[in-house]
Amino acid sequence: MFDHVFRPGAIGGLTLPHRVVMGAMHLNLETLDDDGAALAAFYQERARGGAALIVTGGTAVSPAGAGGPGYGMADDPGHRAALRRAADAVHEAGGLIALQLFHAGRYALPGAPGTDGGPPVAPSAVFSRFARVTPRELTHEEILATVADFARGAGVARELGFDAVEVMGSEGYLINQFTAPLTNRRGDAWGGDAERRRSFPVAVLSAVRAEVGPDFPVLFRMSGADLVPDGTPREETAALAVALAGAGADALAVGVGWHESQVPTVQAQVPAGTWAVHAKEIKRALRAAGHGAVPVIASNRFNRLAQADEVLAGGEVDFVALARPFLADAEIVTKSAAGRGDSVDICIACNEACIDRSFGTERVSCLVNPRAGYEREFPARARPAPGRAGRYAVIGAGPAGLEAARTLARLGHQVEVFEAAAEPGGQFRLAARVPGKAEFGETVRHRVRELAELDVPLRLGHRIGHGDLAALRELDGVVLATGVVPCLPTLPGLALPHVVDYPKAFADPHTLGPRVAIVGGGGIAVDLAHLLTGDPYAKVTPEEFLAAHDLTAPRITAAATRAEHRPGRGPREVTLMRRTGRIGAGIGPSTRWVVMAELRSAGVRTLTGVRYEEITRDGVRIVDAEGQPQLVAADHVVLAAGQEPERDAAALLSAAGIPFETAGGAAGTEGLNAVRATAEGLRAAHRIARNRSPRQQNRNGRDGRNGIARNASAQNRIAQNR
Known part of the structure; x- marks a missing residue:
């Protein structure tokens, strides 16, 4: 080709x-x-x-x-x-x-x-x-x-x-x-x-x-x-x-x-x-x-x-x-x-x-390939001795869960993935909707293809419950990668009909009105602002990009390096608000300045150091950084002020005494980003495979390779509970 x-x-x-x-x-x-x-x-x-x-x-x-x-x-x-x-x-x-x-x-x-x-x-x-x-x-x-x-x-x-x-x-x-x-x-x-x-x-x-x-x-x-x-x-x-x-x-x-x-x-x-x-x-x-x-x-x-x-x-x-x-x-x-x-x-x-x-001292790696830089610690592929393959479940098909599943399968173990949503990808599904981030969706598609090639069943629309515990106990362990749920602020007016959380806003942005106030200023809030206002570089050709920056070849001179390009306001008026810190503070330094320039070009208003007072039918009442009260007028208010781990499955597994490792949002939200999620998926898979007990290994020696993919006592009972 x-x-x-x-x-x-x-x-x-x-x-x-x-x-x-x-x-x-x-x-x-x-x-x-x-x-x-x-x-x-x-x-x-x-x-x-x-x-x-x-x-x-x-x-x-x-x-x-x-x-x-x-x-x-x-x-x-x-x-x-x-x-x-x-x-x-x-x-x-x-x-x-x-x-x-x-x-x-x-x-x-x-x-x-x-x-x-x-x-x-x-x-x-x-x-x-x-x-x-x-x-x-x-x-x-x-x-x-x-x-x-x-x-x-x-x-x-x-x-x-x-x-x-x-x-x-x-x-x-x-x-x-x-x-x-x-x-x-x-x-x-x-x-x-x-x-x-x-x-x-x-x-x-x-x-x-x-x-x-x-x-x-x-x-x-x-x-x-x-x-x-x-x-x-x-x-x-x-x-x-x-x-x-x-x-x-x-x-x-x-x-x-x-x-x-x-x-x-x-x-x-x-x-x-x-x-x-x-x-x-x-x-x-x-x-x-x-x-x-x-x-x-x-x-x-x-x-x-x-x-x-x-x-x-x-x-x-x-x-x-x-x-x-x-x-x-x-x-x-x-x-x-x-x-x-x-x-x-x-x-x-x-x-x-x-x-x-x-630019620092941390080992360079890769979001989509967390083995990069760690090749000696984490072998790419290995085949256990006959009868020594483990049987595992991965709960959650976001970036952490998909990485854990493919890692375990590459290591020769039998794996099955359960995802409560109708689609895999987790937070990557949201990111892939943002103009300029379509490649995140390609990463999800690649993972799904690879899991199919590795004979890893992907059970969508299946939320793990009490009825699954008996089957899960028969396995050697579970990687819990259930991700996060929005963290709702304590604020009067949350029940008003024009208040939505960020997953709903991402799922159907066209239902939002012309004026949107976003409570929160982290990476998800910034992505949502891009989704709502458009991206000046989305699907542009190299020639269009160069022209947008006054760099049209061959006239590339010192005077023609103006970076600021203002294509006009997007289809909505969007305001990003944050209590403390900079807007998009968690975005990497080589990317944040580009993202913020795009927000400015799209006319997005940013407010930091605010104190939220209440949400009203007219918008959000705040006290700004100068101590002045003001109303941020909005037709819709989107809550994107943080996340917390999805804990339901963890509580079930703990109560049942089922061994599990956590990865991604399920492991905690402090410092959480996609790099941490995929890296933890890799590491959780290796940890749980290394830490199998002698009892588990002996049992698998008797069971041979009739693992989760072909084990009626495990797979069928879980499938019946869907």
């Missing part, structure tokens, strides 16, 4: 079986005190899944270059051992691996090793809104030393057995900072005009090439568009690409955007393939300069091989880099090559467990 993706290609002396590169991701596995075992397991699983060339997360070429405390460094013997182990593991799986050479510059976060409490370094002392600090300007001697650091890092990569290196010169990190007038205000040999601004990246590449020799592949990741005011001008970007090709780059990978950009680049609101336009421009510039043989790699916002195939079909780029899709499904390539693209777990671009975590 993917004729263009599955054509062999070459980068330098490397021959690759297809045109997909696994792009670099910082994982916070790099500095784990486990001798590199987790890092090696992560990369090896992706190599086995078909990632022909893997680019690692950035390895800092010096202490000053580390992005934060979770970054490994090329001059650290411990990190070198971890890198060697990772390279060996990838080779064992038949893959190739490139080490990314990295220097954060003014993006080094507090706690980065080289800062030692002082400011990071940069071409010029320009305040960084990302690191919230003004960096120290590098001296000429320090710049030369940094060039040598990159070369030394490349030598380390070759020594450790890596197949290539990638120089990180994009996304606003040090090398990119030298090319942008915004951050390079020097007047010496390293800045002042276009030629001198590109002298640092060219010097780095030349030094790396000299260190590793002509036959060792060197990739260079450059910025196709900085998307910040006074960023690298378009014509200088093209000239830099030509200069890098002339200096010996074996491939140019094209990134886009800085962390300080006010244009979304990797969020779900960005249409797939939007940024390929910049890779195509660079390829045209290379061809015009006689460097057309240098491969160009497009990246950012691809999550399906079909999208990559479409971009490759035009012949304007040579490879496509996917990063987060390899988190969501390590087998995205092999499944697609085998014609099983519909079985691929799709990256939903939520950023919650990946990008947001990468």
